Amino acid sequence: MEATRSRPKTPECPGSPDGRWEERDAFVRRLYADHGDCLLNYVGRLVPHDPHSAEDIVQETFLRAWFHFATLAPQQTSPRPWLFTVARNLVIDSVRRRRARPYEVSAEEIADLPDEEGLDNTLLGQLLADALAQLLPAHREVLLHVHYLGRSGPEAAALLGVPPGTVKSRMHKAVRAMRRVLHEHGVNGVAGF
Structure with missing residues (x-):
């Protein structure tokens, strides 16, 4: 004897149809005619600047009325x-739901992002600027003259009006301080420091 296969039952939803489809539809149509405009105005005030979302919420409200x-x-x-x-x-x-969902970006916005190397250089530049701000002004001045402007020790000494030995001493202390500050930020092995 052959086993007959029965069709799987479709899951019943809340307020499952009880053979009163026309009655349900008529009820929801009456509800919409009586309260649809007021409900849309109310939801429109709760969701300003998004009329499509307001219409979706009103539609979902009447769908739930149909189920109940x-x-x-x-x-x-x-x-x-x-x-x-x-x-x-x-x-x-x-x-x-919108707050729990991460911010979405379009493909064009992603294409406009800088490459990893550019991003790394920008971040490193910001870290260096923060580290420079923490140095003593005399150390920062010597460091900028020698490393940033490319001057030699004697040239920097002449411009700053200090002996060349003082420039060397300040330079040594500035480089050590920069290393310490960068190390605190988790950056190691930056060229020149």
């Missing part, structure tokens, strides 16, 4: 407070 037909239809009171509460909760959920 069995509890909403027999009520003697207006379903308006229920609709507005559901819409407000959907707005809150939407805001939370």
